[in-house]
Amino acid sequence: RKEVEQDPGPFNVPEGATVAFNCTYSNSASQSFFWYRQDCRKEPKLLMSVYSSGNEDGRFTAQLNRASQYISLLIRDSKLSDSATYLCVVNMYSSASKIIFGSGTRLSIRP
Amino acid sequence: DVKVTQSSRYLVKRTGEKVFLECVQDMDHENMFWYRQDPGLGLRLIYFSYDVKMKEKGDIPEGYSVSREKKERFSLILESASTNQTSMYLCASSLRTGAPGANVLTFGAGSRLTVL
Numbered sequence: 159r160k161e162v163e164q165d166p167g168p169f170n171v172p173e174g175a176t177v178a179f180n181c182t183y184s185n186s187a188s189q190s191f192f193w194y195r196q197d198c199r200k201e202p203k204l205l206m207s208v209y210s211s212g213n214e215d216g217r218f219t220a221q222l223n224r225a226s227q228y229i230s231l232l233i234r235d236s237k238l239s240d241s242a243t244y245l246c247v248v249n250m251y252s253s254a255s256k257i258i259f260g261s262g263t264r265l266s267i268r269p
Numbered sequence: 270d271v272k273v274t275q276s277s278r279y280l281v282k283r284t285g286e287k288v289f290l291e292c293v294q295d296m297d298h299e300n301m302f303w304y305r306q307d308p309g310l311g312l313r314l315i316y317f318s319y320d321v322k323m324k325e326k327g328d329i330p331e332g333y334s335v336s337r338e339k340k341e342r343f344s345l346i347l348e349s350a351s352t353n354q355t356s357m358y359l360c361a362s363s364l365r366t367g368a369p370g371a372n373v374l375t376f377g378a379g380s381r382l383t384v385l
Contacts, residue, residue: 202312255365256314
């Protein structure tokens with residue numbers, strides 16, 4: 159089983175739609191969780207951290223379910239500029255920094 | 270404003286050559302990482318380092334070694350390059366675990382290596 163798994167997509171949705179991605183992780187001791195965004199031919203950049211209580215940043219909402227070991231990202235009112243690959247990221251250890259990426263979910267927003 | 274610098278954007282090497290990929294960060298970060306990124310496989314961790322002269326294997330260390338002699342520099346070494354090491358290599362750094370903002374990675378622009 160992969161340490162971090164994501165649906166690769168692609169998701170192709172119209173502008174204004176709401177889209178959700180899920181990600182599962184294998185190590186129940188994992189402590190830190192993130193969503194990164196990667197544009198074509200660019201390096202990944204942090205989109206948002208994921209906190210136990212869930213957190214929101216504008217149109218983006220991230221949630222963590224420790225019992226089921228999954229993380230989700232919800233994008234509301236999607237924009238053309240949201241087209242990118244979204245990477246789920248997990249720090250597998252509590253005391254060190256083995257940071258593992260999911261393989262990414264590709265999102266394409268159409269006009 | 271560049272914070273993580275990878276020395277080469279594009280390299281072409283021959284099978285069997287020794288290859289050095291250099292990464293330098295100017296943010297005084299404790300942690301540094303090397304990933305490779307391949308289509309359909311995402312980013313896979315090769316090695317990481319949480320301190321000078323310290324290194325830990327990631328998920329795919331075979332065929333690679335690393336060196337961290339100074340805090341700001343983390344080098345990836347391919348002792349004898351093979352065609353299956355053709356890939357995009359990404360270096361990243363972060364603050365140590367437990368520090369505010371820890372584990373947030375800053376990436377370099379990447380080094381695309383082609384092994385013929």
